[in-house]
Amino acid sequence: MKRHQQEIATPDNNNIDTVRSHKPIFGTTKWLTYAAVFTALAIVMKFLGQLLTLTDSFKITPIYAVWLIAAATLGPIGGGAVCGLSDLIGAIVIPQGAINPLLNLGCIMYGVIAGLCFKLPTRTNLSRFIIAGVLCTVFVTLIFDSFAIWVWCKYYLKLASWADRALSVYIASRALQCAVGAINIAITVMLLPLLNKLKLLPATRKKRSLTV
Numbered sequence: 001m002k003r004h005q006q007e008i009a010t011p012d013n014n015n016i017d018t019v020r021s022h023k024p025i026f027g028t029t030k031w032l033t034y035a036a037v038f039t040a041l042a043i044v045m046k047f048l049g050q051l052l053t054l055t056d057s058f059k060i061t062p063i064y065a066v067w068l069i070a071a072a073t074l075g076p077i078g079g080g081a082v083c084g085l086s087d088l089i090g091a092i093v094i095p096q097g098a099i100n101p102l103l104n105l106g107c108i109m110y111g112v113i114a115g116l117c118f119k120l121p122t123r124t125n126l127s128r129f130i131i132a133g134v135l136c137t138v139f140v141t142l143i144f145d146s147f148a149i150w151v152w153c154k155y156y157l158k159l160a161s162w163a164d165r166a167l168s169v170y171i172a173s174r175a176l177q178c179a180v181g182a183i184n185i186a187i188t189v190m191l192l193p194l195l196n197k198l199k200l201l202p203a204t205r206k207k208r209s210l211t212v
Helices: 002-008 029-051 063-093 101-117 125-156 167-173 177-198
Strands: 016-019 053-055 204-207
Touching (some): 029 063, 063 177, 125 167, 125 177
């Protein structure tokens, strides 16, 4: 009876098991291979996004799902590298004018921020994906990327049509990017069972059942 009482009184923080991960270690051949695969896959998704462009401000691209998974698997450095390289190589393979370095910086930021989100001490990778997706969509895709395009068109290219366009107005016009972000978050959530089965995601902690 005394033993049972002690087990019931065990603090909640001690009633957790670590769910281990098979994430590749930074700098190893496996890590580089995964980075290359994610980069190639992201370029394919970038091309698919060009086919699904509905308007200048609304493009249904699944590239963000690949970026989120890459950041979860490879961490902030790997995530930033995959996002930056796939955007740069994609811009070369699918040329659409001069490369905007600010936009490329935004892509790197996306991977870094997402990777850092997967280091949060949350109990599930589902919450990490949602947090990473929301933060990156709002602060990188919507705000920073809008700023990058606005500066590029207004001050570098000096386009007449952008002369009187305010940054806040342009950001508001790209609000549909939030819908694109939501679609990509949904894709990653649907892929969670497969990713968990492959054990590519960061380790999580789950409660152990109490012994009565």
